[in-house]
Amino acid sequence: MKDLKQFIKTTIREFLNENWIDKRFNQNPKFLYHLTGEDTINDIKNNGLQIKYSKQHKFENGIYLADSIYTASNYSFLDVNRENYYIIEISFNNLDIEYMKPDDYEMIDLLYEEFLEYEELLNSIGIESENEIYDNIKHIYNSLNYKHSLFICGQLLYTKDIEPSKFSRILTKQETNKFLLKK
Numbered sequence: 001m002k003d004l005k006q007f008i009k010t011t012i013r014e015f016l017n018e019n020w021i022d023k024r025f026n027q028n029p030k031f032l033y034h035l036t037g038e039d040t041i042n043d044i045k046n047n048g049l050q051i052k053y054s055k056q057h058k059f060e061n062g063i064y065l066a067d068s069i070y071t072a073s074n075y076s077f078l079d080v081n082r083e084n085y086y087i088i089e090i091s092f093n094n095l096d097i098e099y100m101k102p103d104d105y106e107m108i109d110l111l112y113e114e115f116l117e118y119e120e121l122l123n124s125i126g127i128e129s130e131n132e133i134y135d136n137i138k139h140i141y142n143s144l145n146y147k148h149s150l151f152i153c154g155q156l157l158y159t160k161d162i163e164p165s166k167f168s169r170i171l172t173k174q175e176t177n178k179f180l181l182k183k
Contacts (some may be wrong), residue, residue, distance in 0.1 A: 029150065031089050031168060032065035032158075033072035038084040045170070048163040049088070059104040059141070062157035065090070071154045073176050087176050089168040099160040102141060102149035110153060111137045 036044055040053075054061040066072040069087055076085045146156040171179065 026147070028092050028147075029067040030092060032067060032092055032095070032156070033069050034063060034065055034088045034090070035072045035075045036086050036088065038086070041086045041170070044088065045164055048161055048166070050161045051159060059108075059138070060101070060157070060159060062101065062104070062159040063162060064103060064105070065156055065158055067150050067154045067156075069171070069176060069179055073180065076173070085173050085176075087171045089171065090162060090166055091168050094166040094168075095158060095162070096160065097146070099158050100146035101157045101159055102144045102146060103153055103155040103157050104141065105157075106153040106155055107144065107149050108137060108141060111140055 034049060036049075049063045051061045051063055054063065066075075069089075072087050073085075149156045
């Protein structure tokens with residue numbers, strides 16, 4: 001019991017320690033992950049991940065990468081045609097930081113929800129229309145970098161093609177599920 005109390009006390013102290021946030025914010029993940037379907041995997045194996053196929057973006061074309069297999073696999077439910085999916089693992093060190101941007105989908109949604117929470121405040125400073133809110137969100141988004149995005153939503157947008165030689169491995173849905181069940 002004494003060990004448990006000490007553990008809880010230490011854990012809470014570490015959590016509240018300001019250095020914890022700084023350390024986590026400044027630490028890049030070892031790998032990044034991209035989910036794709038059975039319909040695209042062969043082309044990706046041959047030609048890599050190409051930004052010209054980016055469909056779900058708000059500001060610029062790019063490849064969405066997650067900081068965990070779990071986060072990447074969560075997107076499998078968005079496309080019913082992707083019953084069998086693959087997760088491509090890419091070493092962070094194989095990518096160029098210059099092309100890493102904040103996720104322009106999840107981050108924008110999170111910022112928008114946050115803005116709506118403060119509707120009264122927004123009205124008091126003269127921001128009333130949805131277009132004005134969106135313009136302010138875009139301004140805030142443009143002041144962020146990929147580390148903010150990884151820290152807040154576990155994802156980033158990579159704005160350059162990723163050739164197959166950069167892939168560490170490709171996991172099937174079954175391999176992903178085995179991995180997730182071990183965690």
